[in-house]
Amino acid sequence: xxxxxxxxxxxxxxxxxxxxxxxxxxxxxxxxxxxxxxxxxxxxxxxxxxxxxxxxxxxxxxxxxxxxxxxxxxxxxxxxxxxxxxxxxxxxxxxxxxxxxxxxxxxxxxxxxxxxxxxxxxxxxxxxxxxxxxxxxxxxxxxxxxxxxxxxxxxxxxxxxxxxxxxxxxxxxxxxxxxxxxxxxxxxxxxxxxxxxxxxxxxxxxxxxxxxxxxxxxxxxxxxxxxxxxxxxxxxxxxxxxxxxxxxxxxxxxxxxxxxxxxxxxxxxxxxxxxxxxxxxxxxxxxxxxxxxxxxxxxxxxxxxxxxxxxxxxxxxxxxxxxxxxxxxxxxxxxxxxxxxxxxxxxxxxxxxxxxxxxxxxxxxxxxxxxxxxxxxxxxxxxxxxxxxxxxxxxxxxxxxxxxxxxxxxxxxxxxxxxxxxxxxxxxxxxxxxxxxxxxxxxxxxxxxxxxxxxxxxxxxxxxxxxxxxxxxxxxxxxxxxx
Amino acid sequence: xxxxxxxxxxxxxxxxxxxxxxxxxxxxxxxxxxxxxxxxxxxxxxxxxxxxxxxxxxxxxxxxxxxxxxxxxxxxxxxxxxxxxxxxxxxxxxxxxxxxxxxxxxxxxxxxxxxxxxxxxxxxxxxxxxxxxxxxxxxxxxxxxxxxxxxxxxxxxxxxxxxxxxxxxxxxxxxxxxxxxxxxxxxxxxxxxxxxxxxxxxxxxxxxxxxxxxxxxxxxxxxxxxxxxxxxxxxxxxxxxxxxxxxxxxxxxxxxxxxxxxxxxxxxxxxxxxxxxxxxxxxxxxxxxxxxxxxxxxxxxxxxxxxxxxxxxxxxxxxxxxxxxxxxxxxxxxxxxxxxxxxxxxxxxxxxxxxxxxxxxxxxxxxxxxxxxxxxxxxxxxxxxxxxxxxxxxxxxxxxxxxxxxxxxxxxxxxxxxxxxxxxxxxxxxxxxxxxxxxxxxxxxxxxxxxxxxxxxxxxxxxxxxxxxxxxxxxxxxxxxxxxxxxxxxxx
Numbered sequence: 001x002x003x004x005x006x007x008x009x010x011x012x013x014x015x016x017x018x019x020x021x022x023x024x025x026x027x028x029x030x031x032x033x034x035x036x037x038x039x040x041x042x043x044x045x046x047x048x049x050x051x052x053x054x055x056x057x058x059x060x061x062x063x064x065x066x067x068x069x070x071x072x073x074x075x076x077x078x079x080x081x082x083x084x085x086x087x088x089x090x091x092x093x094x095x096x097x098x099x100x101x102x103x104x105x106x107x108x109x110x111x112x113x114x115x116x117x118x119x120x121x122x123x124x125x126x127x128x129x130x131x132x133x134x135x136x137x138x139x140x141x142x143x144x145x146x147x148x149x150x151x152x153x154x155x156x157x158x159x160x161x162x163x164x165x166x167x168x169x170x171x172x173x174x175x176x177x178x179x180x181x182x183x184x185x186x187x188x189x190x191x192x193x194x195x196x197x198x199x200x201x202x203x204x205x206x207x208x209x210x211x212x213x214x215x216x217x218x219x220x221x222x223x224x225x226x227x228x229x230x231x232x233x234x235x236x237x238x239x240x241x242x243x244x245x246x247x248x249x250x251x252x253x254x255x256x257x258x259x260x261x262x263x264x265x266x267x268x269x270x271x272x273x274x275x276x277x278x279x280x281x282x283x284x285x286x287x288x289x290x291x292x293x294x295x296x297x298x299x300x301x302x303x304x305x306x307x308x309x310x311x312x313x314x315x316x317x318x319x320x321x322x323x324x325x326x327x328x329x330x331x332x333x334x335x336x337x338x339x340x341x342x343x344x345x346x347x348x349x350x351x352x353x354x355x356x357x358x359x360x361x362x363x364x365x366x367x368x369x370x371x372x373x374x375x376x377x378x379x380x381x382x383x384x385x386x387x388x389x390x391x392x393x394x395x396x397x398x399x400x401x402x403x404x405x406x407x408x409x410x411x412x413x414x415x416x417x418x419x420x421x422x423x424x425x426x427x428x429x430x431x432x433x434x435x436x437x438x439x440x441x442x443x444x445x446x447x448x449x450x451x452x453x454x455x456x457x458x459x460x461x462x463x464x465x466x467x468x469x470x471x472x473x474x475x476x477x478x479x480x481x482x483x
Numbered sequence: 484x485x486x487x488x489x490x491x492x493x494x495x496x497x498x499x500x501x502x503x504x505x506x507x508x509x510x511x512x513x514x515x516x517x518x519x520x521x522x523x524x525x526x527x528x529x530x531x532x533x534x535x536x537x538x539x540x541x542x543x544x545x546x547x548x549x550x551x552x553x554x555x556x557x558x559x560x561x562x563x564x565x566x567x568x569x570x571x572x573x574x575x576x577x578x579x580x581x582x583x584x585x586x587x588x589x590x591x592x593x594x595x596x597x598x599x600x601x602x603x604x605x606x607x608x609x610x611x612x613x614x615x616x617x618x619x620x621x622x623x624x625x626x627x628x629x630x631x632x633x634x635x636x637x638x639x640x641x642x643x644x645x646x647x648x649x650x651x652x653x654x655x656x657x658x659x660x661x662x663x664x665x666x667x668x669x670x671x672x673x674x675x676x677x678x679x680x681x682x683x684x685x686x687x688x689x690x691x692x693x694x695x696x697x698x699x700x701x702x703x704x705x706x707x708x709x710x711x712x713x714x715x716x717x718x719x720x721x722x723x724x725x726x727x728x729x730x731x732x733x734x735x736x737x738x739x740x741x742x743x744x745x746x747x748x749x750x751x752x753x754x755x756x757x758x759x760x761x762x763x764x765x766x767x768x769x770x771x772x773x774x775x776x777x778x779x780x781x782x783x784x785x786x787x788x789x790x791x792x793x794x795x796x797x798x799x800x801x802x803x804x805x806x807x808x809x810x811x812x813x814x815x816x817x818x819x820x821x822x823x824x825x826x827x828x829x830x831x832x833x834x835x836x837x838x839x840x841x842x843x844x845x846x847x848x849x850x851x852x853x854x855x856x857x858x859x860x861x862x863x864x865x866x867x868x869x870x871x872x873x874x875x876x877x878x879x880x881x882x883x884x885x886x887x888x889x890x891x892x893x894x895x896x897x898x899x900x901x902x903x904x905x906x907x908x909x910x911x912x913x914x915x916x917x918x919x920x921x922x923x924x925x926x927x928x929x930x931x932x933x934x935x936x937x938x939x940x941x942x943x944x945x946x947x948x949x950x951x952x953x954x955x956x957x958x959x960x961x962x963x964x965x966x967x968x969x970x971x972x973x974x975x
Binding site for chain 2 (some may be wrong): 066136148158162163171176183186
């Protein structure tokens with residue numbers, strides 16, 4: 001039963017996309033289709049929880065394009081976690097997008113919702129990939145299906161953004177990732193994800209180190225410096241795209257892939273024994289600090305959030321590269337907690353754009369009075385991103401710090417703490433100036449964002465709090481990986 | 484038994500059809516005949532391929548005259564595969580050709596056009612099927628002369644100079660090939676390829692053998708359009724009628740590559756051709772330069788047919804790289820890419836043909852907003868383009884996978900870098916078109932109007948083939964692997 005379920009999880013959003021195209025003439029029906037598809041997807045993904053908790057790994061073979069390299073799906077703890085996050089937040093984003101796209105009077109909404117669904121299908125494929133080849137395939141599909149979303153506005157600026165987006169993501173994936181996949185196949189004779197890794201004793205530490213670097217930089221979606229510029233460029237997209245895809249699905253597909261490859265291709269033992277990945281550790285640390293510093297100087301709200309995302313993504317990479325139980329736990333938890341926090345921030349940014357037509361941080365003075373719900377949610381999510389209790393963001397940093405200490409890198413704890421300070425420095429001033437500064441010549445008549453937007457913001461903000469008190473389900477899900 | 488005569492039918496059917504076509508001369512009748520003859524050739528080629536796969540190589544003595552006096556046809560997996568590619572592409576593109584030719588070529592010339600098409604098809608099939616070196620030269624001339632005619636029929640006046648350029652270069656190439664074959668005959672006293680293969684090892688140390696080999700490879704290099712002998716190709720493809728560009732781009736250079744494979748592996752043998760002679764290193768260097776330079780030039784082309792032509796030169800570079808590896812894996816990649824490249828370039832040129840039919844231009848500047856004006860046609864272009872780049876689930880990806888794998892196996896890192904750089908350059912020139920078609924504002928008076936179904940259906944058949952062979956590779960990879968093993972003399 002669960003075999004066909006896996007296939008359905010990838011195909012449900014595709015069917016949804018087709019239905020969206022067919023019902024494009026009737027917007028209400030079209031949006032209903034999106035929501036129903038999202039609901040169906042969530043039920044399908046949740047059905048995988050109990051078999052995976054029971055230690056099973058349902059899998060299904062779709063095709064064998066190249067002999068020995070199958071196109072196959074498999075549910076395992078990490079992938080399931082990622083699929084769950086993406087599915088739940090897709091529904092929240094759809095609700096939000098309905099309010100945003102209508103409130104903002106965007107054109108080509110049918111195309112927008114259709115490609116959105118295709119991107120989710122690709123995300124599910126990345127999450128459930130059984131081997132590197134399948135992962136690569138859906139990874140590329142995700143890049144291609146989000147390109148029309150990034151360039152949605154069709155302006156020259158959108159076109160330029162689209163070029164950077166496609167150029168960096170395609171360039172890194174074809175230049176490094178594909179090579180790494182084929183090389184892995186040549187070394188190991190398989191590309192299947194296998195607990196404990198497939199590369200043990202297959203290559204010298206130098207080969208392992210080079211291969212790991214090819215994967216880490218080849219997965220451009222993880223936005224490791226210097227391949228991070230596509231993410232700010234992608235901010236030209238409508239806000240729901242930035243929210244779901246460039247705070248959750250696309251970027252998390254990147255770091256999730258690195259995490260999965262670390263655990264199932266290299267294996268923690270191989271990495272911790274050879275120590276071949278130390279350079280990537282420092283690249284991640286530099287990205288964490290560097291991107292935060294850049295974020296400080298961004299006046300455009302979405303760009304500031306984008307640089308914040310770049311910084312936060314490297315937390316996950318850091319956890320993966322530490323290659324110990326606490327590091328992996330921290331990385332997995334951070335994928336979830338950062339997702340709910342950052343999506344809330346983007347939702348708020350979009351709400352501000354729709355309701356007040358403002359895009360710059362310096363324009364937000366006094367907005368807290370007019371949009372108290374939005375700015376309140378922004379405050380809560382900011383605290384969560386910074387990792388302060390009682391917000392979910394704390395747990396990621398907690399486990400990552402333990403992982404860093406376990407691996408003997410005390411200095412990385414310092415990096416994480418410095419990053420927290422920087423998070424506070426670039427995020428908190430935004431709600432603070434909205435609530436406490438007064439703009440004397442503010443135009444009157446700004447009210448809260450559309451109800452659909454507020455509902456979505458409410459849901460994700462609540463999740464920021466809930467995951468602080470109940471992080472246990474996430475840890476329980478990934479427990480089998482940690483031994 | 485008719486099945487015993489299949490090798491003869493493969494060539495004779497289009498040849499007779501060509502003669503009939505000249506007599507009929509009315510456009511519709513000529514087209515019908517072309518289509519039917521191509522379809523018949525396609526059926527024959529599939530039967531041959533099936534027979535070869537089941538029961539091995541077929542030897543056929545033409546007219547019952549046994550070699551070495553008569554002409555021997557010899558069908559093994561490699562040329563059965565090439566025959567299938569050529570005849571299938573001819574059939575699919577001929578469907579498309581009807582409307583395209585009607586709009587691009589004057590009515591009184593259409594009969595001649597289809598005659599030349601069928602002669603060209605005859606020549607290409609003949610080159611592939613024959614087991615006789617001189618007969619191969621004859622068919623090469625048939626296909627070359629008829630393709631000069633086909634190219635010259637382009638509606639742009641520059642088609643004439645393009646055809647003239649090709650005529651001069653092609654004749655030089657053919658002369659080189661003839662000199663090469665002549666030297667081999669002088670040396671061994673036979674023209675039959677199997678006999679040549681038996682007798683050449685004894686005399687392979689002689690200067691004559693080496694000179695003959697050099698003449699042959701250089702002459703073939705011209706026909707293949709291997710850089711720097713490619714100069715005829717961009718103009719020829721750019722100014723030829725749309726249907727001819729699609730047909731030739733997908734078949735002509737492929738057949739020439741096949742001839743090179745045949746001489747290198749079956750006649751001279753790997754040890755001599757890639758070991759004693761410096762062909763491997765030459766192919767590697769020229770192939771790498773072709774991939775990088777032609778792809779770069781393609782980015783700057785305003786005429787998209789020219790752009791695709793330069794892309795073809797680059798793709799020929801990949802084929803050369805695969806051969807230069809001199810391993811079964813590398814050869815598999817080359818043979819596989821022969822097939823896959825025919826699919827992609829077929830789809831892309833047919834899509835351009837549809838666009839030319841509708842808006843009368845292949846220039847990038849006229850493509851603004853075309854994604855909305857001709858959504859189905861642009862869909863084909865996008866699929867073909869993705870395949871050219873090598874996105875997973877397209878045929879192009881499979882080619883690239885095997886090529887990179889073969890290079891890895893050999894440990895030739897510079898080649899891997901070249902292959903990857905080539906596909907990144909392909910992203911640039913394909914995306915330039917996609918961006919213009921989907922993100923630029925169409926002109927005010929533009930309306931939504933598609934090409935007719937007779938053009939769209941073949942276009943989509945090719946596009947779907949690109950997708951199908953991206954995930955069902957039983958036929959393409961299966962045959963390529965076995966064919967490569969056969970050429971290397973390894974039992975599959």
